[in-house]
Amino acid sequence: MATITNFLCKPPSPLPINPKFNPTYSQFSSFFTKPKPVITKLETRRTQVIIKAKAASSTRKVDSDERVQQVHSIEEFDEALKKAKNKLVVVEYAASHSYHSRKIYPFMVDLSRTCNDVEFLLVMGDESEKTKELCKRENIDQVPHFSFYKSMEKIHEEEGIGPDELVGDVLYYGDNHSAVVQLHNREDVEKLIEDHKTDQKLIVLDVGLKHCGPCVKVYPTVLKLSRQMVDTVVFARMNGDENDSCMQFLKDMDVVEVPTFLFIRDGEICGRYVGSGKGELVGEILRYQGVRVT
Incomplete structure (x- = not known):
């Protein structure tokens, strides 16, 4: 066994960094024209943070989900990131016709109530031309898509994920809690x-x-x-x-x-x-x- 002091004296060795996310998207013109298949579906629950969500309805009642802020334009989006400062910001990009967007949204709402140190945003890509412009700027081509920001910098993103993966990402990148x-x-x-x-x-x-x-x-x-x-x-x-x-x-x-x-x-x-x-x-x-x- 080596003491920690001796252990730290070893000469450094190279440490490769292999970013996880390197997506290739299709044409933006195809965005929101038809539902995209979910990439991963997980049935298990890993942590106490996952709470059983209510059945998702076909209509989103964002106004009642006080911890999830819906943004309607690039200006509102940038202002929300700026206001969050160094907090983790989780953004869901969704579409009104997307079954998988509706299915995962209640889990994000429950998660927002559990993780008070994390800010949650919702962008409905097919809401208006302004939200379409926002999605185009952020290179969002499929939904549901989650992006994670700190200090206005995108640090991670996932698409087509299930509740387990969403919780895992929030826990990993939102370390204050x-x-x-x-x-x-x-x-x-x-x-x-x-x-x-x-x-x-x-x-x-x-x-x-x-x-x-x-x-x-x-x-x-x-x-x-x-x-x-x-x-x-x-x-x-x-x-x-x-x-x-x-x-x-x-x-x-x-x-x-x-x-x-x-x-x-x-x-x-x-x-x-x-x-x-x-x-x-x-x-x-x-x-x-x-x-x-x-």
């Missing part, structure tokens, strides 16, 4: 380790990248475990591409694939797991807690 300790530099990591040197708790450090699909996929499991194991395990997370300090820290730790989970106890790194398998992650945590896994 998270039960997982958020680490933003090397000093944060060192302080966390120092704070738990003597309390016998295992530290599980989730290392990833902002645009890493497997990192987003496994994060709801990390959140759920952080609540279930609060008495014995401390969960923390760092995104390597958040800033230069984080990226250098990942290089110092020889992280070449993400997500990587580092297991730290008594100030020492005692192991790591690379991957996004839920069962494997749980098994590794139990193993490093000293629990026999059969």
